[in-house]
Amino acid sequence: MSAGVPPQAGARRLWAGGKGAGAPRLRGGRAEFLWDRILQGYLVLAYAFLFAPIAVTILSSFNADRFVALPWRGFTWHWYQQAVGNPGLLVGLRNSILVATAVGLTSVLLGFPGAYALTRAGVWWQDVFMLVMISPLAVPWILLGLGLLVFFNTVGIPKSLLTVWISHTVFSAPLAMLIIRGRLNTLRRSYEEAAWDLGASRLRALWEVVFPLSLPAVLGAFLLTFTLSFDEFLIAWIVSGFDVTLPVKIWAMMRSGINPTISAVGTIVFVFSITLSVVAQIVQRRGPTA
């Protein structure tokens, strides 16, 4: 993207999505060349806007100044020590990991059989069914949380980590089913049918052939639903009782004013989530190709 590229090259790059030799040749005048530079400048600004909060979070978590992210007043680990030494945050972290693990496991346990059923039963309503199932992901979560709160209260289930687990599974399980269904759709059915022909029962073939082959998607679904639950604030806030999750604890800290400890926690969570997502991607890419 150096500025010295002749106008023609810039214009040709514009439609680089085309097919190699047959790439369309566009009119590449001076105006077009300028237009390209403007768009590239815009890209830089857009990415700067997108990354500003992350940059500021990391910056202020290491800045010695208590009240501002800039100007820079020197490097410190102080806010991280504060974060790690805060018992409330540690309890929140433990609760969040507990709930997210349970949500991930439940989602996969509910999602895998569901996905298998949808891909193998060959019913005409499967796409409609899938749409209805994943609708909790599109419904505003404030409504989901309120409905569950009223439900739990009326039925007599006290607010606790248990209710957070149930609530998060409502939007996580369909997502797991969607991911695993994607994998099952690309899986060749001959493996499974070979197992049947060799005398394996339907369930045994499912467990010993189909499940191992879809393991990458299952692990990917687990990690993604884990991350979603781990990060979720609003529903957890509404349906949790005295045992709060990490985001709810962060919310409480934010209400008591500016505190770079929040930036330190935010940075730790960011690194944690990004690691999980990268692992999820690697896991999904690998595994036997079918």
Add this chain to the structure above:
Amino acid sequence: MILQRRPAPARRERWALWLLLPITSWQVLFYLTPAVFLLMASFWVMREYRLTPAWTLQNYRVFFQEFMYLKAYVLSLGFATSTVLLTVLVAYPFAYALVFCVPPRVRLVALVAVIAPFWTNYLVRGYAWQTILANNGVLNYLLLRLGVISAPLDVLYTLTAARIGLVHFLLAIMTLILYSTLEGIDKSLLEAAADLGANRLRTFTEVIFPLGSGGLVAGSMFTFVLAFADFVSPAVLGGQAQRVFPQLVVDAVQWTVNWPQASAFAVVMVVTILGTIAIFGRWMRFAGFGRGIGQ
């Protein structure tokens, strides 16, 4: 993603439908039933901090008769509309540049970078915007140092700040939807336009924009619903003077503990969202949704 093409089913395994039972039961019990409870509770009352069944329209009457709630509702509609417009204005050139200016080699990296902000917690992102937009924040510091302004801007704790935080959240979603639509436009059409002598601008207004309108409408609908129902950005970045509707709903849930009242507000929100989807749906058919997608 949902409407994937699948290989023709060799054998139909009807017995497998039993395996749908666990997840279906879960969703019926913890998704559909709570939805019904929400609707019922909107007619109930709270007595001595307990939900008490009653059949009254009182909770709805409060919405229509108390000015505070109607005002917040109208404010929310305006807030969501302006936020979506702003998001479109920022996202469209972004998606356009991603499709037409970024070489395919680095396309994947560029797209991953668009969703990277999602790996930070939404609350922490709000907190970061606080430290950016505050009177002694990063933005004012930089602008003062550069001599652009002489006195710090009062942005934090206004709806403008809330809008900035929300646009940041919605930008990635809108950009990806627009990207996939623009990316799907048949390149030979662009070639034809060029052969016929159209310049960039004309190619955009007469080929790209009409073909991409389906994605634009779909993205606007999705982001409108999210903007209308968002609580975190207005609560963290907005001020006390102008509070949006979801904030009043959360007040009724968490502070005054009047759940029937909150449920009635929630029903109003659901009706609003359904109305939005209906309006956008008509518009989508008008815009010929799907024409620009697919080869």
